[in-house]
Amino acid sequence: MLWRFRRGLGFLAAAVLVLPVAVVPPVSVRAADIRATSGEWRPIEIVVEPFGDGGFADIIADDLNRSGDFRAANRRTASFGKTNDADYAAVRAQGGEYLLVGQVRQNANGESTAAFQLADAITGAMLDDAPLNITFDSGARRLAAHSIGNWIVQKLSGKAGVFHTKVAYILHGAAGGKKVYKLQIADYDGHNAQTVLTSRARLISPAWSPDGNALLYVSFEHRKPVIYWQSLLDGSRRVIANFKGSNSAPAMSPNGRTIAAALTLHGGDQQIYLLDDNRRRRARQSAGINTEPDFSPDGGKLLMTSDEGGTPQIYQLELASGKARRLTFGTRYAVNARYSKDGALMAYVRRDDNRRNNISLMDIGGGAEVWLTDGGGADSPSFAANDTMIMFANENRPNRLHIVSINGKVLSGAGVAEKGAVADPEWSPISSDWF
């Protein structure tokens, strides 16, 4: 099997041509900060050989560690470089169940090839007969490593890997003593950030189109919140909602035909509307603020924040019937809910007994829930495309993306290259035409 990767599929060139975009060159960020909790946990144990290329194996090991399904050690065993007669006893002594051996070689044309093979450290058997190869140019080195991580996830846990996916977020920076807002897209681990839009006016609430080819966001460039749609293929953009009052909190339906948004058409509190090509209809009649809509994967329901009961709480609205059911109790502050990609779970920001905001994960059907963070300051959760991890922002450590595994066992930070605070991170769908 052979994969071939080159970075920069159209978007970079298109963005440079069409938009006044400053493409941020890849800058190395601090080493991954990954913290696994103690307690009951049975991850898949894997030892990753160094690949003979500084840092390449680290990318794979960091990916696997962040997922919460693996415990990956990147270290040299006695068998380094010997694919077929590895010292499995040494691997097992390190707790390893699997061993990933590999080597990166420079090719004559300037490209590189990573050859790798996965062995069962208990039996000593290779999982594939021959080594696999990925050839990549220098710009795609991280992507090649992420792809090996994806392959291992698929092979050993049966889930689709998401280490090649992206995150969109707003970077709150400064230039010349003035605030600058950047809508950026980066690899899920913070590398390879690209700026889609730079603005002196505030930007908030980016949201992906389901096909990953466009973003919705809110800009204050006209002094009030207006919703825009912007293509990531050619950089074109258009206004989605610029009605009287405030236009914000956009979300696109799974079929891409409807946009839910919070509007203040009649001068009162924010209310959720559904915007189709020619229609605008209110999703629900209720008192109080109704905002932060998120479509269920089947498109039939919305999660939303409403304070009709006096405090903000999460409700699930059935669009066909207009009936809403309150999902959160026992806190005075529950906001910013997102469906898991399979629709069974939701992650949201819940104020704990110490008045700190943390991420809580709830089984929507049964109502059971668990805390995923405990440090406070957490905001804006969104699920990875395979539901193994949740990305969020943290105002206490703002210059990075924060990721927690869905089982709550691994909390990791991923620094962003530019100075500034990361707000409103949104994890991308699993693929698009440009990454």
Add this chain to the structure above:
Amino acid sequence: MKNKTFGKHGVLALVVALAVSGCAQKPQVSGEIIDEEPVPPVVERPIVVPADDPAEDFSAAPDPLDERVTDGLLQRRAVYFAYDKSVVREEYLPLIEAHTGYLLSNPDKGALLEGNTDSRGSTEYNLALGQRRANAVRDIMSAGGVSEAQLEALSYGEGEPRALGNTEAAWAENRRVDIRYRDE
């Protein structure tokens, strides 16, 4: 009923006219005086701005919003709120009423009511909360008779913090509606 369009100075004119008439005459003629009495020149001057005399420009009249003129409630522009609340506290009613009175007296003036929140919690809920705080101040002014055209309630949410930092003091400062006049 044309007096109603005179605004502050028209109201003053009536008060002056009634006071004068009250001194000079007994009640039976007071109603007619309102209708027939031309506006006294001394208070008419700021209303009918002579186009050929810049020195008589309206802006030359003392404006109670100007802190050099008065140091009263109109100089206070901030209404503060409790955490996650949008109910206007009673202590701010005199301030809002003072601005209500000013807007009633100056129908050519318009005010922006700018809602803000502290930085905690969700960006979007804070945007909505700031809007509701601004709406709450707007509704009190509307109930006081200020026309809708004079008022615009908007929200910056957590986006324009006046105080930086994650302290109780900074958060409290940022839970606020600012009353800002359009021509300022």
